[in-house]
Amino acid sequence: IDIAVGDQVLSGSPVSQLYAWNKNGVALTGFPVSGLWAINSQPLLLDLDGDNNTEIVIDDNTQTGGVGKYLAFNHDGTPVSGWPKQVTGTTFFQTPSFGDIDRNGILDMIGSGYTGSGNSALTSLYAWNTQQTINWSKLQIPMWQYNTRHNGVYGDIIITDIKNKINEIPSSYSLEQNYPNPFNSMTNIKFQIINSGNVRITVFDILGKEVATLVNEQLQPGTYETKFDASSLSSGVYFYKLTTGDFSAIRKMVLVR
Structure with a gap:
């Protein structure tokens, strides 16, 4: 190296x-x-x-x-x-x-x-x-301009890989309440999809400003879980939204320092 x-x-x-x-x-x-x-x-x-x-x-x-x-x-x-x-x-x-x-x-x-x-x-x-x-x-050893989203902002919201928790195909779409909630820096979000397609999960602050994109990729039907590290954000109310195909859902979470 x-x-x-x-x-x-x-x-x-x-x-x-x-x-x-x-x-x-x-x-x-x-x-x-x-x-x-x-x-x-x-x-x-x-x-x-x-x-x-x-x-x-x-x-x-x-x-x-x-x-x-x-x-x-x-x-x-x-x-x-x-x-x-x-x-x-x-x-x-x-x-x-x-x-x-x-x-x-x-x-x-x-x-x-x-x-x-x-x-x-x-x-x-x-x-x-x-x-x-x-x-x-x-091809290219990854280089980051200040953070993983290449937007020039010092500090970052660190997102871990999503994981397919269950191999069975669920019967309905679902975006579960994050846990723990309220949370201090780290929380978990589970969701399930019934059709293959692009899945996007974004986080917004109370003013509607997007502060993070947790998931934005093609996924197969299944139940998934992702971790959200908000250590660079201030305390307050945030919303996370799941969008895939014709389905969308929004839930509220509370970050407490």
Whole structure:
């Protein structure tokens, strides 16, 4: 297991660096990489060029003639051939994503460029074909922008995996009362569905603002249970809603510190 991070030196010149260490805290050969501008996005780790090694992708938060860049480096700190990828504007906090967008087995990249400010700000979306066959085993080691929902908010509501508790197909839809209730940080929610389909469970505060999505996936008929960790929320009344097909149900729960 290795670690890669970038620093952000706001000096008006390219003096930031990209660091990489092994599990013992020893710098990897070729690191740090110098001469970079401020690195604001999370470094992404994946096999970018099909060589079965892990490469590092970062943003380089600068504009040269109105052009921003995404950079890529090999495991020895040397630049990856065919990079950087350029956008109009800056890549400020614009972490890229990788996948097979057109389902042709070739690795694709999504990025964006940010221009303007205030009411005149504009974000443009870019997509590139890397010309490399996807190595699914090294597609991308998950990187989180502050939390698992990638919404830039420090702290998170930690949701555990849902579990199918009973193999028998239930006879009706149901959203049970959470337990314990009232609760302090952690509570359990059981529900059952009778048809296959997308199931969504969301949590709202007293003002109707959505504060968490507990479940949003395709499920088979059965009885399920999920845990809800609300340790980052304030005390108060919250509502959780189950939606699937033509069925929906809402229940109230109380968080007490």
